[in-house]
Structures are given as C-alpha cells and as structure tokens.
Amino acid sequence: MSRPRIAVLGTCDTKLAETLFLRDQIIKAGGANVLLLDVGRTPVQNSHIDVPNSELALLKSADGPSSMSQMSRADYIKYMIECATPFVAELFQKGEIHGIVSAAGSSGTSLVTAVMRNALPVGFPKLMVSTMASGDVSHLVEETDITLMYSVVDIAGANSVLDQILTNAAAAIAGAATAYYRSRNEGASRNAGAEQRRKRIAVTMFGVTTPCVDTIREHLETKYAYEVYVFHATGAGGKAMERLIREHQIDAVLDMTTTEIADELVGGVLSAGPQRLTAAAEAGIPQVISVGACDMVNFGPRDTVSAEFTSAENKRLLYEHNPAVTLMRTTPQECTRIAEFIASKLRAKAIRPDLVKILLPTGGISMISTPSQPFYKPDSDAALFDTIDRRLEGSRIEVRRVDREINDKGFALLAAELLVEVIRKKEAEEQSDNVGS
Structure with a gap:
C-alpha cells in the first residue's frame, strides 16, 4: 500500500x-x-x-x-x-x-x-x-x-x-x-536493521510522589537508556497503563503510586476500577510495586466531600491539596482493605510471582505522611504494611520494608535498580530458552 x-x-x-x-x-x-x-x-x-x-x-x-x-x-x-x-x-x-x-x-x-x-x-x-x-x-x-x-x-x-x-x-x-x-x-525499516528496541517502562505518579518518580525516570533514562512512560494516577491514568500493558506496549512496571485502589475501595473520585493491578500480573512482566499515596482518598472541592465523612460522628481528617482537590486520610481499617486488595490481586493473577517485588517505604508513603506533616498516622501505615506482609507470606512475592520515605532519593534509586535486576533475570531466562531451542 x-x-x-x-x-x-x-x-x-x-x-x-x-x-x-x-x-x-x-x-x-x-x-x-x-x-x-x-x-x-x-x-x-x-x-x-x-x-x-x-x-x-x-x-x-x-x-x-x-x-x-x-x-x-x-x-x-x-x-x-x-x-x-x-x-x-x-x-x-x-x-x-x-x-x-x-x-x-x-x-x-x-x-x-x-x-x-x-x-x-x-x-x-x-x-x-x-x-x-x-x-x-x-x-x-x-x-x-x-x-x-x-x-x-x-x-x-x-x-x-x-x-x-x-x-x-x-x-x-x-x-x-x-x-x-x-x-x-x-x-x-528500523526493526529490519540491527537496532534493538529500548525497554519500555511504566511508572505511576501523583503530585505527592513526584520527587520519587522524577528520580526514577532520570536514572532509568540516563543510566540504562530505557524509555519511561509516566502515568498520572488519576483513575484514567491507571486504566491507560493497564490497557497499554495488555496491548504489549509496556515491558516492565514501577507501580510506585497505587492510590487509585484507595479511591476504588473507599469511594473517591479517582478510581481506576476493580481490575487495577491485574494486567502486569497476568502478563508476567517484571514489576516493582509500592504503596505511594495510599494514605489518601481523593475528592473534588471541599464542599463535595460526602456527608458520610464530614458528620460530627465521623469527622475525618481532610486536607485541601488545591481548590479543586480535597484529600481524606485513610484509616487503619481502610489501609487494611487496601493491602488486602493488593495481596489478593497479586496472589490470584501473578503468573510469575518471582518477577514481582513490593517495596514498603516505612518513613512515609507520600509527601504529606512523613513526621510533622498533616497525614502522618503511623497506625494506618502499620496496618497497610503488616497486612501486605501477612497476606503475601508464602506467595514467592518478595516484600521488602525500607526505612526511608517514598520521596527519598535512596528509596527511588533502590526501586529503579530492583526493577533492572528483575528485567535482567527475565532476559537471562529468555536467552537461555533461545539457546536451548
């Protein structure tokens, strides 16, 4: 043609x-x-x-x-x-x-x-x-x-x-x-030549995890020449990432910001739906997962927050991110549900659990959940971490706690290098299979 x-x-x-x-x-x-x-x-x-x-x-x-x-x-x-x-x-x-x-x-x-x-x-x-x-x-x-x-x-x-x-x-x-x-x-024409396609890496980001993702992106692009796609975790962003994975347009995932799960379970406005976390697990591609911004549920302007969360009997901790976005801190019970969602999806869907790694930043899961910040609630975070640990025990999915906050440069570089390690493991297996055939 x-x-x-x-x-x-x-x-x-x-x-x-x-x-x-x-x-x-x-x-x-x-x-x-x-x-x-x-x-x-x-x-x-x-x-x-x-x-x-x-x-x-x-x-x-x-x-x-x-x-x-x-x-x-x-x-x-x-x-x-x-x-x-x-x-x-x-x-x-x-x-x-x-x-x-x-x-x-x-x-x-x-x-x-x-x-x-x-x-x-x-x-x-x-x-x-x-x-x-x-x-x-x-x-x-x-x-x-x-x-x-x-x-x-x-x-x-x-x-x-x-x-x-x-x-x-x-x-x-x-x-x-x-x-x-x-x-x-x-x-x-390029594919017909000797040029090898760059690895395509998906990374999820929110405003409160931006420093982490910026460090990851720069590291993967400069040190490894990977092609990095950043997805804004606004519901549509998570869905778009899952779609591209299913379309085989993504090779590995750094799912640093899983906040859309909180909105799905608690009733926020930025849910990516009940199928979040399934595409990469079903595809068996390398992925490193964290719990970025799971300390919050997203709503519109403050006056749009449901009366369920503003009544005198159930008055919740709210934070005005900007005039159009109000954040609500997740409780220990809600964090337990978020963790159960993550663990159940991975247990049920991961065809290569050895290629899935979870990193838990115990120093804070968002920019506003560190000590002295408005969403600092160690009991909620502990419920999140402990439930993930417990529910994934024996699953062959590695769960690692890191005593840093999510936006710490060291944590970001650890996540990036861990993904590279898993990518290379899969590449080595593929090369071995090709030699064997």
Missing part, C-alpha cells in the same frame, strides 16, 4: 449526506484513500459505501439486517458494535487502515467510539466529530486517545458551519493518518 487509508464510519441511514461530505473532503485533502463503512441500522444503497451494514451484520448473524431493523435503538447499537469491532480490528491487524473518523449524534457517537476503543490500540489516529463532544465525555474516551471535535451545530444537513468543521476534521485525520503511516514504515 503506497498511501494511507482512512476508515470512515457512518450511520448512513440517518447521516449519509454528511458522511459522504466528510469522505469527499478527505479525498480532496489528498494523500489518503478512504474506506467507507456503513454502521447504520437499515440498509442504504450508495456506490460510495465500500462495506454495507448488511456485510457487517452478517458477520454475527445470518439474518443480520432484517433482525436489526426490529431491534430497539439500544440493542441495535450493541449489536453493531459487536459486528464492527472485529471487522475494524482485522483491518488494523492487517495494516489496511491508518486512521478512523466519524461524524454523528449521540447514538452514532456511542457506537463508533466503542468500536474505536475496542478495536484499535493507543497511538492509532481516532477522530470523532460529535454533538456530544462539549459535555462530559469520559464515557466516550475512557482511557484511550480518541480525539473529539465538537460539531457546534447538529449533524443534520449542509450549512457553512458544519461544512467547515467537517472539512477541518477531514484535514486533521488525513494529516494524522499520513504521519502514522510514515512512522509505521520507518519503524519497520
């Missing part, structure tokens, strides 16, 4: 003219071919549709199109997501598309963004022009890199505002797809 190809997804039974306009503008922008997929509910006849909805629907059921027309809107959307996702995924895996774009209202946006999230990896160009792009879009994007462009006016008929926005979207996806196409070709 001498030029990139862009998949255009459209609900052609309701947005045919607008989808065709978007298609034509991509072609006019030059440099890219187009593959138009109809993800609409009822069949449409048009010579520019390359993959009709009947072809997609038949992938799932022999009577696809006729049964879809009888479905509720919600059922049709779920059905078409299940039809289009494997089709688009196969196009990507074969290297037949290099970008994806759509323009839609609420239903079409829900459908197409689900296909983008489920079929395509982080880094693949994804652009959604939507009437929904100006509100809360977290459910559309989740932890992926979908780009949303607000349509301003409804996607309903031609007018100068919508035409210009669709023209801009066409140019944007054409440019992104061209850059992606070139980078893939250049990467293939």
Whole structure:
C-alpha cells in the first residue's frame, strides 16, 4: 500500500449526506484513500459505501439486517458494535487502515467510539466529530486517545458551519493518518536493521510522589537508556497503563503510586476500577510495586466531600491539596482493605510471582505522611504494611520494608535498580530458552 487509508464510519441511514461530505473532503485533502463503512441500522444503497451494514451484520448473524431493523435503538447499537469491532480490528491487524473518523449524534457517537476503543490500540489516529463532544465525555474516551471535535451545530444537513468543521476534521485525520503511516514504515525499516528496541517502562505518579518518580525516570533514562512512560494516577491514568500493558506496549512496571485502589475501595473520585493491578500480573512482566499515596482518598472541592465523612460522628481528617482537590486520610481499617486488595490481586493473577517485588517505604508513603506533616498516622501505615506482609507470606512475592520515605532519593534509586535486576533475570531466562531451542 503506497498511501494511507482512512476508515470512515457512518450511520448512513440517518447521516449519509454528511458522511459522504466528510469522505469527499478527505479525498480532496489528498494523500489518503478512504474506506467507507456503513454502521447504520437499515440498509442504504450508495456506490460510495465500500462495506454495507448488511456485510457487517452478517458477520454475527445470518439474518443480520432484517433482525436489526426490529431491534430497539439500544440493542441495535450493541449489536453493531459487536459486528464492527472485529471487522475494524482485522483491518488494523492487517495494516489496511491508518486512521478512523466519524461524524454523528449521540447514538452514532456511542457506537463508533466503542468500536474505536475496542478495536484499535493507543497511538492509532481516532477522530470523532460529535454533538456530544462539549459535555462530559469520559464515557466516550475512557482511557484511550480518541480525539473529539465538537460539531457546534447538529449533524443534520449542509450549512457553512458544519461544512467547515467537517472539512477541518477531514484535514486533521488525513494529516494524522499520513504521519502514522510514515512512522509505521520507518519503524519497520528500523526493526529490519540491527537496532534493538529500548525497554519500555511504566511508572505511576501523583503530585505527592513526584520527587520519587522524577528520580526514577532520570536514572532509568540516563543510566540504562530505557524509555519511561509516566502515568498520572488519576483513575484514567491507571486504566491507560493497564490497557497499554495488555496491548504489549509496556515491558516492565514501577507501580510506585497505587492510590487509585484507595479511591476504588473507599469511594473517591479517582478510581481506576476493580481490575487495577491485574494486567502486569497476568502478563508476567517484571514489576516493582509500592504503596505511594495510599494514605489518601481523593475528592473534588471541599464542599463535595460526602456527608458520610464530614458528620460530627465521623469527622475525618481532610486536607485541601488545591481548590479543586480535597484529600481524606485513610484509616487503619481502610489501609487494611487496601493491602488486602493488593495481596489478593497479586496472589490470584501473578503468573510469575518471582518477577514481582513490593517495596514498603516505612518513613512515609507520600509527601504529606512523613513526621510533622498533616497525614502522618503511623497506625494506618502499620496496618497497610503488616497486612501486605501477612497476606503475601508464602506467595514467592518478595516484600521488602525500607526505612526511608517514598520521596527519598535512596528509596527511588533502590526501586529503579530492583526493577533492572528483575528485567535482567527475565532476559537471562529468555536467552537461555533461545539457546536451548
């Protein structure tokens, strides 16, 4: 393929003219071919549709199109997501598309963004022009890199505002797809040579663990020439890291900041969900885990903290990190639950427990939990440390206590070097297997 190809997804039974306009503008922008997929509910006849909805629907059921027309809107959307996702995924895996774009209202946006999230990896160009792009879009994007462009006016008929926005979207996806196409070709050329790919290391960070992570990043980049990806532990950050691990885009993990677990268990606003800590364990890649910022649960402005935590009977220790973020200190009971979550996930999911190491900074697990700081509560930290020790006993997962605080340079360097040690252990095993075969 001498030029990139862009998949255009459209609900052609309701947005045919607008989808065709978007298609034509991509072609006019030059440099890219187009593959138009109809993800609409009822069949449409048009010579520019390359993959009709009947072809997609038949992938799932022999009577696809006729049964879809009888479905509720919600059922049709779920059905078409299940039809289009494997089709688009196969196009990507074969290297037949290099970008994806759509323009839609609420239903079409829900459908197409689900296909983008489920079929395509982080880094693949994804652009959604939507009437929904100006509100809360977290459910559309989740932890992926979908780009949303607000349509301003409804996607309903031609007018100068919508035409210009669709023209801009066409140019944007054409440019992104061209850059992606070139980078893939250049990467293939490099891989064909002798250059060895750098190890890709994920590190989790929060504001109160930043000094630790900065030291780790600089050390791994300068001494070992590793490529370091830092993930902000805001819920979406943890989910994004887990996704990239599952996409085989990460080789090892320094999970220094596991605070998202506290939010998941206690009811904070920055949870990464119940599957946190599973991807690396299931992949069997080297990982060093700590308990950074497990001394806190995150909420929005102070007046948004639940009455459950501010009542006279249960008044909790709160700290205003900034006007938009209020932190609540975890209790010994909550720290016990956090530790049990960590231990149970690793016991159940780690296929290579010998490649998993846990470091516990007994001098303080965040910038504000050291002596003289507002979240200094040794009883809570002791509950966290003791439970992890006890629950992982006999698991082959090493738990090491270090008499330093998490942001101490010595602790950060110890964590970095421990990960390098585990990486080299795995490399040695792989080399031995290759010699043996």
